[in-house]
Amino acid sequence: MKAIIYLRISDDRTGQQLGVSRQREDCERKAKERGLEVVAVETDNDISAYSGKRRPGFEAVLQAVTEGRASVVIAWSLDRLQRNRRDELRLYEACRDANAQLALVNGADLDFSTAAGRFVADALGSVARMEVEMKSDRQRRAALQAATAGKPAGGRRPFGFDDGGMIVRPLEAAAIAEGFDSFLAGIPLGEVARTWNRQGFVTGQKRRGANAGQPSPWTRSSVRDVLGNPRYMGKRAHKGEIVADALWPAIVTEETWHAAQAILAHRAGNQTPNAAKYLLSGLALCGVCGGNVHAGANARREVRGYRCANSFGHFARMAEPVEDYVGQVIAARLSLPDAGHLLTDSSNVNLPELRAEATALRQRLNSLATDFAEGELTTQQLRHATARIQEKLATAEQAMADAGRVDVLGPLIAAGDVLEAWTNMTTSKQRAVIDLLATVTLHPPGRGTRTFRPETVGIEWKSS
Numbered sequence: 001m002k003a004i005i006y007l008r009i010s011d012d013r014t015g016q017q018l019g020v021s022r023q024r025e026d027c028e029r030k031a032k033e034r035g036l037e038v039v040a041v042e043t044d045n046d047i048s049a050y051s052g053k054r055r056p057g058f059e060a061v062l063q064a065v066t067e068g069r070a071s072v073v074i075a076w077s078l079d080r081l082q083r084n085r086r087d088e089l090r091l092y093e094a095c096r097d098a099n100a101q102l103a104l105v106n107g108a109d110l111d112f113s114t115a116a117g118r119f120v121a122d123a124l125g126s127v128a129r130m131e132v133e134m135k136s137d138r139q140r141r142a143a144l145q146a147a148t149a150g151k152p153a154g155g156r157r158p159f160g161f162d163d164g165g166m167i168v169r170p171l172e173a174a175a176i177a178e179g180f181d182s183f184l185a186g187i188p189l190g191e192v193a194r195t196w197n198r199q200g201f202v203t204g205q206k207r208r209g210a211n212a213g214q215p216s217p218w219t220r221s222s223v224r225d226v227l228g229n230p231r232y233m234g235k236r237a238h239k240g241e242i243v244a245d246a247l248w249p250a251i252v253t254e255e256t257w258h259a260a261q262a263i264l265a266h267r268a269g270n271q272t273p274n275a276a277k278y279l280l281s282g283l284a285l286c287g288v289c290g291g292n293v294h295a296g297a298n299a300r301r302e303v304r305g306y307r308c309a310n311s312f313g314h315f316a317r318m319a320e321p322v323e324d325y326v327g328q329v330i331a332a333r334l335s336l337p338d339a340g341h342l343l344t345d346s347s348n349v350n351l352p353e354l355r356a357e358a359t360a361l362r363q364r365l366n367s368l369a370t371d372f373a374e375g376e377l378t379t380q381q382l383r384h385a386t387a388r389i390q391e392k393l394a395t396a397e398q399a400m401a402d403a404g405r406v407d408v409l410g411p412l413i414a415a416g417d418v419l420e421a422w423t424n425m426t427t428s429k430q431r432a433v434i435d436l437l438a439t440v441t442l443h444p445p446g447r448g449t450r451t452f453r454p455e456t457v458g459i460e461w462k463s464s
Ligand SMILES: [Zn+2]
Pocket: 286, 287, 288, 289, 290, 291, 308, 309, 310, 311, 314, 315
């Protein structure tokens, strides 16, 4: 019969030194006594390996047994052969399935090809299985307990906090708060990422490939992860559910966080991978067909231009005069004495009330689930009630999001020179302001004229 020898070098805390050469001699003697042909010797070194790391030698033994290349595994003792209960179970199962034997220098052999051997192995295996299950039960319970107590989950250092996840790093926290504000003001995720990168912040992740090991810069998706993490409003989530108030301080308010989620959910379906570089693309409408306006060069490619997304025939015109004009009109509007009303008018939203409503709706959703679990609701009733509440919740969240977006106007109105403040804004922020205030319609520029004619750009104020 063919045998495979397994040797393990481990940190002997029991003081009984057992060198690998001694293990090997003993195992080879055992093979000779039993008349076995040794086809391979596998060795693992547990001293250099940290716990949890796969043992290549052990895996090779399992594979040899499973593939029938060896029908006897020779080891010095059971505790040499297996390091933990999980491995023990895997070994028994592999041997049982292959009718293989365990031959031990120090201990009784286990022959899985006989009924008695299988019985002993099953008994040992079920003890092992129970221990494995109890351990993961304990771990699950401990994790849930930590979560409901609002303790940090551990793992990588969260952006904005120290290693333990409890102490705020002020500079990072300020960047996060600003990131939320910008996002609510309509700034794309990619631009928030660029801002953080410019400010010298990095993610906790390490780069792969070229520059492996260096910290990763921020990307749209890692910014999205931050904005979507309830940690930043001081809540502890567990398996995707918010389960407790966190022990660490919040960086943004609950309204801000929920408003951001509403926008993230809304945007999930219609992502625009490339942030708009043009002030009006996708924002203004074609005066001929009412369709979207795209950035598009006219005949001379070096000139930035706009055109109808549906047809070149509708219009194509130079971008710059249009953008200058729109900026001037917006600035003029915000310089009027009544500009402040734009803020109060469009933010006559009662945030605390909305927030309370949303909280109540979420609680109602939770209690529905309980009612269903206790058999007080049918599946049909649950589905109906859930849909109704989720609809109301979406409305409340959208209202909070709208209120958040109004923040973008404040600094403009407060500026001494609105036009200058406008000029200093990023394109994304300018777009957010236009989107909030007006509908812009672009008409054909008119034939044979080099003069910009304001009547070819329609600016219709949105009523709030
Ligand atoms: Zn058109």
